[in-house]
Amino acid sequence: MTGKKPEPKRPINRMPAWIRQALVDAGLMQKYRDRPPHQRNDYLDWIIRPKLDSTRQRHLEQMLHELKSGDVYMNAPWHGDE
Numbered sequence: 001m002t003g004k005k006p007e008p009k010r011p012i013n014r015m016p017a018w019i020r021q022a023l024v025d026a027g028l029m030q031k032y033r034d035r036p037p038h039q040r041n042d043y044l045d046w047i048i049r050p051k052l053d054s055t056r057q058r059h060l061e062q063m064l065h066e067l068k069s070g071d072v073y074m075n076a077p078w079h080g081d082e
Contacts, residue, residue, distance in 0.1 A: 016048060019060060026068070031068070035067075046059050
């Protein structure tokens, strides 16, 4: 075993260009990539699933804020060891 964490068992969400651009513009792409695969997938699902653009935008802003702070995941404390 290589010690790598397993990939998510849920369907993998593709990152839309508008989310990618928001991460690049905010300078947070590397912080996003540093998160475990399940977190990245959860964030994408959470952002793209709502029907309202305003909800998607609010979720995107929360993800960017959490990545910037570095110690929060889905509004809960996170210490980078998960």
